[in-house]
Amino acid sequence: MAVLLTGGAGYIGSHTSAELLGAGYNVVIADNFSNSTPETVRWIGQLAGRTPALCKVDLLERDGIDRVFTQYEIDSVIHFAGLKAVGQSVQAPLMYYHNNITGTLNLCEAMKKHNCKRIVFSSSATVYGTGTNVPFREDDPLSATNPYGWTKLMIEQILRDVWESDHEWSVALLRYFNPVGAHNSGLIGEVPRGVPNNLMPYIAQVATGKRPHLNVFGNDYHTPDGTGVRDYMHVLDLASGHIKALEYIKQNCGVEAVNLGTGRGTSVLEMVAAFEAVSGMRIPYVIQPRRPGDISICYADPTKAKVLLGWTAKRGLEEMCADLWNFAKNNL
Ligand code: NAD
Numbered sequence: 108m109a110v111l112l113t114g115g116a117g118y119i120g121s122h123t124s125a126e127l128l129g130a131g132y133n134v135v136i137a138d139n140f141s142n143s144t145p146e147t148v149r150w151i152g153q154l155a156g157r158t159p160a161l162c163k164v165d166l167l168e169r170d171g172i173d174r175v176f177t178q179y180e181i182d183s184v185i186h187f188a189g190l191k192a193v194g195q196s197v198q199a200p201l202m203y204y205h206n207n208i209t210g211t212l213n214l215c216e217a218m219k220k221h222n223c224k225r226i227v228f229s230s231s232a233t234v235y236g237t238g239t240n241v242p243f244r245e246d247d248p249l250s251a252t253n254p255y256g257w258t259k260l261m262i263e264q265i266l267r268d269v270w271e272s273d274h275e276w277s278v279a280l281l282r283y284f285n286p287v288g289a290h291n292s293g294l295i296g297e298v299p300r301g302v303p304n305n306l307m308p309y310i311a312q313v314a315t316g317k318r319p320h321l322n323v324f325g326n327d328y329h330t331p332d333g334t335g336v337r338d339y340m341h342v343l344d345l346a347s348g349h350i351k352a353l354e355y356i357k358q359n360c361g362v363e364a365v366n367l368g369t370g371r372g373t374s375v376l377e378m379v380a381a382f383e384a385v386s387g388m389r390i391p392y393v394i395q396p397r398r399p400g401d402i403s404i405c406y407a408d409p410t411k412a413k414v415l416l417g418w419t420a421k422r423g424l425e426e427m428c429a430d431l432w433n434f435a436k437n438n439l
Pocket residue numbers: 113114115116117118119120137138139140141142143164165166167186187188189190191206210229230231232283284285286
């Protein structure tokens with residue numbers, strides 16, 4: 108029996124693949140490499156001492172994903188595959204809805220046909236919309252402010268409805284906060300195409316000399332230093348959260364939304380200082396206006412993850428920055 112990782116060659120999927128292989132799982136990766144490369148899969152194999160099965164498949168091709176289930180005995184799925192750039196989703200909403208929603212529908216059809224009823228879905232803290240009631244809890248009101256966010260909300264609903272129609276399904280909706288860092292081997296990490304949207308990949312590119320300075324989006328928020336506060340977590344902690352979720356859905360049917368975050372908020376300038384301290388590099392920055400759509404403070408209440416899954420994030424800011432820097436200086 109194997110676990111299928113859609114989008115398993117991507118940033119979070121690759122780290123999760125390595126952890127799953129290390130924990131003894133058989134892994135099948137299905138990816139169309141729209142935002143990743145097959146080379147990453149070779150590194151995963153090297154890290155784990157065992158190569159995952161790899162299928163170059165686009166979830167938009169129904170027959171392709173169906174064939175994966177025919178070829179391998181898959182008993183559960185972790186569904187990472189999707190487009191994730193918020194700004195691009197505003198520019199190209201149809202592409203985002205088509206890729207993320209149709210891809211998920213095709214995946215669920217294939218799962219249903221092959222009697223595979225366990226799925227862990229990559230949702231996001233973005234489903235809390237413009238909420239101000241931090242820390243965010245799973246039963247807080249949900250909303251979205253851009254097409255990317257809507258796809259996450261819609262997919263959560265689709266999976267809830269699938270379960271309503273058949274209570275043998277088991278669904279974990281994992282709401283990630285801000286995954287950062289890289290594998291401690293330095294072999295795999297995040298390699299954004301073009302200009303990074305997110306803070307830590309941008310800082311890494313400033314540190315390696317690819318960009319002259321960081322633009323800090325706003326210093327007039329109601330936060331201790333005026334810059335935005337987020338819940339940064341090490342990508343390897345996030346990967347281990349997926350193993351816990353997988354173990355949980357193997358034992359329990361139902362639908363559970365679970366926050367994966369540390370429960371601690373860190374400001375942009377605190378993150379810059381942490382990175383500078385670990386790397387010894389200076390990160391010059393320029394204060395810019397607020398980025399449209401950004402909220403002031405976002406961090407998780409991670410209690411449910413602890414109680415339900417037995418998961419807590421273990422690694423601190425220093426380790427996140429050290430592993431990012433170790434990867435960046437060799438790869439970017
Ligand atoms: P990523 O872009 O690195 O990985 C996604 C992978 O999916 C890529 O390898 C891409 O090639 C693949 N893919 C996309 N569309 C596909 C399709 N139609 N068929 C097959 N493969 C396809 O992104 P990531 O950071 O690893 O994120 C993984 C998931 O987690 C995404 O769904 C993302 O929305 C979600 N998420 C990410 C973050 C974050 O900060 N990185 C936060 C919250 C949620």
